[in-house]
Amino acid sequence: MRYVLGRVAQAALVLLIAFTAAFVLLQAMPGDAIMIKFQNPELGLSPEQIARIRESYGADVPLVAQYGHTLLGFLGGDFGYSVVSGTPVSRLIADALPNTLVLALSGFVLAVVVAVALAVTATLSRFAWLGTALRALPSLFVSVPVFWLGIMLVQLFSFQLGLVSVINPGPIEGLILPVLTLAVPISAPLAQILLRSFDEIGAQPFVAVVRARGAGAGWVLGRNVLRNALLPTLTMAGLLFGELIGGAVVTETVFGRAGIGRITEQAVSQQDTPVLQAVVLLSALVFVVINLVVDLLYPVLDPRLRSTVRGRKAVSA
Amino acid sequence: MTAYDSVLTVRDLSVAYTVGRNSLEVLRGVDLELGRGEVLAVVGESGSGKTTTAQAVTGLLAANGRVTGGTVHLGDTDITGWSDRRMRAVRGARIGWIPQDPVTSLNPVKRIGDTVAEALLIHRWKDAAARSRRVIDLLERVGIPEPARRARQFPHELSGGMRQRVLIAAAIALEPELLIADEATSALDVTVQRTILDLIDDLRRENGTSVLMITHDLAVAADRADRLLVLKDGRVREAGATDALLAAPSDDYTRRLLADAPSLGDVTVRTVPDAARTAPPVLEIAGLVKEFPVGRGEVFRAVDDVSLRIAPGTTHAIVGESGSGKTTTARIVLGFTAPDAGTVRLSGTDITGLGREEMRVQRRRVQMVYQNPFASLDPRQTVEQIVAEPLRNFRLGAAPARRARAAELVEQVALPSSVLGRRPSELSGGQRQRVAIARALVLDPELVVLDEAVSALDVTVQAQLLELLQRLQDERGVSYLFISHDLAVVRRISHEVSVMRRGRIVEQGPVSDVFDSPADAYTRSLLDAIPGRRPHGRATPTAPAERTTP
Numbered sequence: 018m019r020y021v022l023g024r025v026a027q028a029a030l031v032l033l034i035a036f037t038a039a040f041v042l043l044q045a046m047p048g049d050a051i052m053i054k055f056q057n058p059e060l061g062l063s064p065e066q067i068a069r070i071r072e073s074y075g076a077d078v079p080l081v082a083q084y085g086h087t088l089l090g091f092l093g094g095d096f097g098y099s100v101v102s103g104t105p106v107s108r109l110i111a112d113a114l115p116n117t118l119v120l121a122l123s124g125f126v127l128a129v130v131v132a133v134a135l136a137v138t139a140t141l142s143r144f145a146w147l148g149t150a151l152r153a154l155p156s157l158f159v160s161v162p163v164f165w166l167g168i169m170l171v172q173l174f175s176f177q178l179g180l181v182s183v184i185n186p187g188p189i190e191g192l193i194l195p196v197l198t199l200a201v202p203i204s205a206p207l208a209q210i211l212l213r214s215f216d217e218i219g220a221q222p223f224v225a226v227v228r229a230r231g232a233g234a235g236w237v238l239g240r241n242v243l244r245n246a247l248l249p250t251l252t253m254a255g256l257l258f259g260e261l262i263g264g265a266v267v268t269e270t271v272f273g274r275a276g277i278g279r280i281t282e283q284a285v286s287q288q289d290t291p292v293l294q295a296v297v298l299l300s301a302l303v304f305v306v307i308n309l310v311v312d313l314l315y316p317v318l319d320p321r322l323r324s325t326v327r328g329r330k331a332v333s334a
Numbered sequence: 335m336t337a338y339d340s341v342l343t344v345r346d347l348s349v350a351y352t353v354g355r356n357s358l359e360v361l362r363g364v365d366l367e368l369g370r371g372e373v374l375a376v377v378g379e380s381g382s383g384k385t386t387t388a389q390a391v392t393g394l395l396a397a398n399g400r401v402t403g404g405t406v407h408l409g410d411t412d413i414t415g416w417s418d419r420r421m422r423a424v425r426g427a428r429i430g431w432i433p434q435d436p437v438t439s440l441n442p443v444k445r446i447g448d449t450v451a452e453a454l455l456i457h458r459w460k461d462a463a464a465r466s467r468r469v470i471d472l473l474e475r476v477g478i479p480e481p482a483r484r485a486r487q488f489p490h491e492l493s494g495g496m497r498q499r500v501l502i503a504a505a506i507a508l509e510p511e512l513l514i515a516d517e518a519t520s521a522l523d524v525t526v527q528r529t530i531l532d533l534i535d536d537l538r539r540e541n542g543t544s545v546l547m548i549t550h551d552l553a554v555a556a557d558r559a560d561r562l563l564v565l566k567d568g569r570v571r572e573a574g575a576t577d578a579l580l581a582a583p584s585d586d587y588t589r590r591l592l593a594d595a596p597s598l599g600d601v602t603v604r605t606v607p608d609a610a611r612t613a614p615p616v617l618e619i620a621g622l623v624k625e626f627p628v629g630r631g632e633v634f635r636a637v638d639d640v641s642l643r644i645a646p647g648t649t650h651a652i653v654g655e656s657g658s659g660k661t662t663t664a665r666i667v668l669g670f671t672a673p674d675a676g677t678v679r680l681s682g683t684d685i686t687g688l689g690r691e692e693m694r695v696q697r698r699r700v701q702m703v704y705q706n707p708f709a710s711l712d713p714r715q716t717v718e719q720i721v722a723e724p725l726r727n728f729r730l731g732a733a734p735a736r737r738a739r740a741a742e743l744v745e746q747v748a749l750p751s752s753v754l755g756r757r758p759s760e761l762s763g764g765q766r767q768r769v770a771i772a773r774a775l776v777l778d779p780e781l782v783v784l785d786e787a788v789s790a791l792d793v794t795v796q797a798q799l800l801e802l803l804q805r806l807q808d809e810r811g812v813s814y815l816f817i818s819h820d821l822a823v824v825r826r827i828s829h830e831v832s833v834m835r836r837g838r839i840v841e842q843g844p845v846s847d848v849f850d851s852p853a854d855a856y857t858r859s860l861l862d863a864i865p866g867r868r869p870h871g872r873a874t875p876t877a878p879a880e881r882t883t884p
Contacts, residue, residue: 222438228394229433230453230504231426233419240452244443319443320488 024312028305035301036091036294040084043290091298097291099284106295109280117276120268121261123192124199129254131200132207140215141234152212158205163264167198167271183272195272199264203257210253214246247318255311262300340407341511341544342368342391347404349383349390349568360386361568363404368512368544373535375547375555375576377591378565379792380763384548387565388514391546392429393421409511426453430505430543432534434517436497440489446473446500447485453507472503476533494656495526502533509541516548523655523819524863531558531865550792552595553822553866556580564588594797595866596822603846604804606648606829614682615643616780616813617650617667622676624662636662637673638837644781644830647807649814651824651845653860654834660817663834664783667815668702669693681780698728701774705786707766711758717744718754721772728777743772746809747802764795768802775806785817800827821864825849833857 055067062070078086090097096106132155139151171194175183181193218224219242227241269278277296284292316322349361361383368374376384389395391406393416405414408428413421425431433439440449450469459465466485473481476499489497498518505513515534519527535558538545549555555562556576563573564587572585583589624637637659644650652660665671667678669685678685685696701724704710711720721740725731731739741751747768758766767787774782784803788796804827806812818824824831824845831848833841833856841854852858 222433222435223441225394226431226433226439226501226504227441227452229392229425229429229431231422231424231456232452233422236456241441241444245441321442321490 021313024309028309031305032298032301035305036088036298037084039294039297039301040087043293044080044083046288087294091295096295099289099292101283101287101289101292106291109292110277110295110299113275113277113280116274117265117269117278120192120195120199120274120276121265123196124264125203125258125261127196127200128204128207128257131204132211135204135208136211136215137238139212140219140238155205155208155212158201159209161202161205163198163202163267164271166201167194167268170194170198171272191272191274195268195274198268198271199261202264203260206257207250207253211246211250214249215242218242218245244318248315251311251314251318255308258307259300259304262303339370340367341370341372341409342366342546343405343407344387344391345405345407347387347390347406348402349386349395349399350402351396352398352400359402359568360399361390364565364568364570366563366570366573368546370511370544371538371542372561373538373545373547373559374561374563375549375559376563376565377549377552377555379550379591379794381567382565383568384550384565385516386568388516388546388548392425392431392514393418394425423457426510427457427508428510428512430508430510430513432498432502432505432513432515432518435521436494436501437521439501440497442489444488445485446487446489446492449489450485450500450504450507453504457508459508468507469503472507473500475506476500476503477529478503494522495530498522498526498530499533502530502537506537506541506543510543512544512546513537514546514548517550518547519554520549520551524821524865525655525859527554527865528863534558551865552591552793553864557865564591591793594793596793596796596800596820596826603825603849604649604827604829605844605846606645610645610647613646615679616646616681617642617644617815618677618679619643619663619667620677620679622663622666622678623674624659624666624671625674635837637666640676640832640834640837640839642832642839642842644813644815646780646813647811648829649807649816649827651816651818651828651831652834653818653821653824653831655819655860657836658834659837660834661785664702664785664815664817667781668700668783669696698724698777699779700781700783701777701779702783702785703767703770703774703787705789707763707770707790708758710770711766713758716755716757717749717761717769720758720769721776724773724777730777739776740772743776744769746775746806747772762795763791764799767791767799771799771802771806775810775812778810779812781813781815783815783817786819787816788823789818789820796823803827821849821860822866833860 055062055070087097094107096110098105099109102109135151135154139148142148142151171183174180174194181190183191183194215238219237224237224241227237232240265276266278266281268274269276270282277299280292281296283289284296344364344366347361347364348359351358351360364383364387366374366376366387376387378384386395386399389399390401391408393413395401401415405412407413408424413424416424440446444452447466447469450472451465454460454465454468459468469485470481473484478484478496478499484492484496489500492500502518513534518534519530522530531554534545537543547555547559559576561574562576562579564571564579564585566587572579572583572588579588580592583592620641622637622640623635625633625635628634640659640663642650642652652663654660662671666673669688673686676686680696680699683696685693688696715723718737718740721743722736725736725739730736741754744751744754749765749768749772753761753765753769758769761769770787771782788799791799800823803814807814814827816824816828828845830843831845832839833848833854835856841848841852841857848857849861852861
């Protein structure tokens with residue numbers, strides 16, 4: 018229990034650091050959204066008027082006070098207002114979140130399914146050539162950039178083959194290509210690490226002993242190797258969630274989907290600081306929670322870690 | 335086939351491995367026959383093909399290996415060239431396998447009970463309830479206390495000996511007619527080794543199981559096998575009833591193996607010369623204590639009031655089983671671990687509580703040779719760089735002088751000067767350990783700590799290294815602190831010995847006293863457990879006519 022509380026405290030600390038870093042970085046940027054929007058000569062606003070607007074956004078007080086104010090607001094669930102549109106940031110995010118969640122989750126599930134299927138087939142295949150071919154795939158796809166893949170998929174499936182339409186698609190149809198785009202760069206490293214773990218664990222003496230008991234390749238993989246291989250894969254999966262966030266920005270932009278990624282992209286180009294601050298914190302939160310879950314899953318998967326969690330065991334010389 | 339009730343018959347078996355484009359012959363026409371209820375030991379050094387023989391019998395050769403000739407019969411069934419699928423029905427059911435290293439041979443995330451039940455499950459033996467009853471019976475049979483509780487535990491919660499019992503339980507689950515024990519006790523302490531070998535003996539008697547024992551340890555084979563088969567370079571050098579073969583070996587190679595086996599050959603016990611006894615000691619340890627926290631404020635006392643002294647030019651051995659505190663003691667002597675109490679004096683200087691830089695200077699006077707000749711040398715350096723590295727670290731001499739010194743040391747450890755430009759991967763285990771010894775001696779230290787320095791080597795190589803260490807000691811007057819679990823080796827090399835158990839020294843004195851008239855009960859049990867000491871008068875079942883390959 019102390020272990021769990023410790024991890025949660027660590028997670029909270031990471032969030033605070035992420036929040037502070039984001040705040041400092043966003044303030045350090047030259048220019049700000051208010052200036053960009055209201056200094057436009059066509060609006061014809063006098064410097065006094067602009068100063069009053071700045072005051073209403075709280076932009077005139079010292080930085081430390083702004084920081085405290087924003088932090089308190091975030092803690093109370095008040096993320097401020099978008100400088101560009103004037104809508105509350107919380108509403109912007111609440112509207113966009115479900116879309117992105119659907120995209121991210123389906124992408125992740127697909128990535129896991131593809132990675133596991135590929136690794137298992139490559140390992141169990143009776144044909145050497147198939148195994149070799151499948152083993153080469155992940156390293157190829159690891160190096161494919163998301164935006165290029167998205168564009169190529171649209172080009173091929175929508176414009177040339179006409180299988181999936183990208184202009185006004187149905188809710189499911191519209192998901193197919195974005196999910197594919199998102200899943201491929203995540204499934205590739207997952208498959209790589211799974212394959213490597215299968216090979217490493219397959220070379221362990223205990224696997225030979227299991228074979229000496231009369232087990233076939235399927236039994237060895239499914240009942241002995243798989244669970245041992247899950248640990249490094251899980252770590253990787255946690256880290257890849259960051260990829261998912263970044264991937265969503267690009268994917269949503271390429272496919273013109275509404276979502277957190279789109280909001281982020283717009284907020285960056287318009288220097289909409291409050292929105293960016295909230296998005297950064299949201300990403301950090303997701304990242305921290307996922308990795309917390311991964312950490313808490315380790316002892317469940319590997320009994321050897323349970324004793325270390327309860328307090329170091331005797332180390333004999 | 336003769337009237338002899340044979341469980342395993344191998345005729346003219348040849349196996350080759352494909353390495354790159356070359357085909358490497360590993361077995362060249364091996365014949366062996368194993369009768370019902372018999373123990374046959376296949377003895378040989380590493381690379382002799384003994385493990386390959388066992389793997390070929392079970393059809394579990396490495397992916398690049400293949401049987402190129404000969405036949406294998408299991409009872410009356412010809413299993414030569416059977417596919418993997420057909421062999422699966424045989425493995426586990428008719429052939430049980432007891433592996434070498436109990437630490438890595440159990441699936442770490444599988445419960446003990448599930449591991450023991452695995453063979454039953456694979457071969458679809460009865461239903462779940464019957465299987466779990468069988469698991470408990472098996473665990474009880476192999477001498478595991480509280481079998482029901484142990485069955486729910488994971489491998490890391492069991493000691494090495496217990497894990498080996500679990501592996502035996504799993505191997506005998508379906509009462510196979512043939513048990514293959516591949517170096518099954520090599521990784522265990524002598525006392526544990528003895529109980530495991532006793533257990534295999536009992537099972538053989540009870541069920542009439544035949545045992546094919548693969549071992550590098552001639553002493554173990556001599557104690558336990560009805561018949562021996564000596565393998566070298568994939569050929570049978572000699573085969574026959576154990577007693578007859580040991581009494582009158584007909585082959586030169588067998589004779590050499592026998593002479594080199596530390597517990598079988600004749601030993602002249604070394605004694606401390608009077609001049610050295612009165613001289614001030616090189617190392618003097620007094621009242622050493624080291625504790626490690628075990629959580630919740632509890633401590634584990636790894637070293638408990640240890641005192642010993644080493645006279646110049648002599649060898650003092652610390653023997654004990656794993657966990658007895660011998661390695662921790664060595665680490666304190668080397669200054670890697672600070673003791674909680676006590677003093678360590680090197681030629682009169684107390685090295686406990688020295689600062690980092692002062693300690694570094696002291697390291698010139700104490701050097702070390704580690705157990706593993708594969709891990710203790712930097713794979714990217716040449717032998718010359720490795721041996722000269724201590725000189726570089728202490729900025730001694732210019733580069734040409736250092737090179738000359740390295741060449742000199744390499745010559746002293748009886749390596750050809752051609753190895754100077756090679757890297758560790760191009761050397762054999764014994765050669766690497768010679769390089770490690772050269773590196774330890776290059777600074778002319780007063781004391782060398784040898785931590786299980788010859789344990790990983792074949793007997794013949796081991797004997798050569800022990801000879802080398804003695805010669806270097808006689809020539810240079812260096813002292814050794816020799817850490818080992820192998821009492822037979824200790825008897826050969828040491829002048830004095832300390833027996834450690836649970837951090838304490840239970841007996842200490844000249845080798846002749848401790849080995850010939852041990853005062854402590856634990857020392858006696860350790861000595862009794864040394865293989866190769868039992869009288870060879872075992873009844874041999876009706877064996878087939880012995881064949882001896884000249």
